[in-house]
Amino acid sequence: MILSYFDQFISPSLLGIPLIALAIVIPMSLLPTPSRRWLNNRVLSIQSQLINSFTQQMFLPINLGGHKWALFLTSLMIFLLSINMSGLLPYTFTPTTQLSLNLGFAVPLWLGTVLIGLRNQPTAALGHLLPEGTPVPLIPVLIIIETISLFIRPLALGVRLTANLTAGHLLIQLIATAVLVLAESMPIVSLTAFVILVLLNVLEVAVAMIQAYVFVLLVSLYLQENV
Template structure:
């Protein structure tokens, strides 16, 4: 049994060896690779249809220059959805509850969009720091505010993903603990609480998918501003 509610977010180890690499590599094993046959089976067809539909929806508002990011953003979406959902299973670990990992995803991707904007259209990229028609006395203040909002984007990406998943896991563990405690004293209340726990678990599956989608969608919006 965990000593406290936050032990579940500690990086797992086995005989002193960190298992973070295994937790990050395992999701790719779960997806079947494309076969060399003329026609794929139902699973591969469904997988290709979902990935193709998501890629089209994600890159529809992005310019042609941003379509080079299609494989990268789609792979990131599939990866985040997989590890988020797998983290809801018993005796598993969710790597995306670690802020350091999420920042490792957010900072390089955000920085790449900024560099692309500075390289392709530096005037428009710098123009975002000062809205058109700003009074002269407010120009220094607005430039500082817009610069801070620009550099806070990766932090917002990482914290949003971490906070939503951490809060959901904590809430599930709290309600599950209440079910075990109430089972011997108040069985009726325990059953009702277990029903709430089941509904919350379904909600957390949706949150795991939505948060991964929001993470990638915001990256695509940042890319749209710079291509």
């Protein structure tokens, strides 16, 4: 019974073909695309305004050299947001609950920011490993600690997104099971659990949006340190 709760995080397959590709592609295909008209409809106007506001806010503290990442990071934000939101629908699969997928995003992005820092400003990039004014006996220890913290960043990026979405989905399923089990024996408790379930779904929608934003925000902070 306990293992069945984790079946929702297993990548579905049909005739031996993994369907995670459909779960990744379909949400993006449902987004409205701008047309060549001078005036678009309200949905496209609101979408364009939100994207422009997000991009301006994200890259405001970043130097002009890092603005080349604007299109990529904005597209990543929309991609993660669409996947997280679509995973809350019934009978759907959330690819971002897979640690392998999240690490596949986190590791190349983190490595790209580190390589940019080493290429453009190697002294400043290596200077982060040793704070100024450090006593001589503590220099080897601090270098080791800062190096470990540097290499743990992509792991923290992937685990944060995976853990938050996985915990939310598990909690929703546990409370939904309690609502069904207690419906006949204790209807008042079941009704209370149902109200909590509705509120939790609203909270999970906010978590899906926030986690996508936090993922891209942390990548932009890493980029800001190395540009």
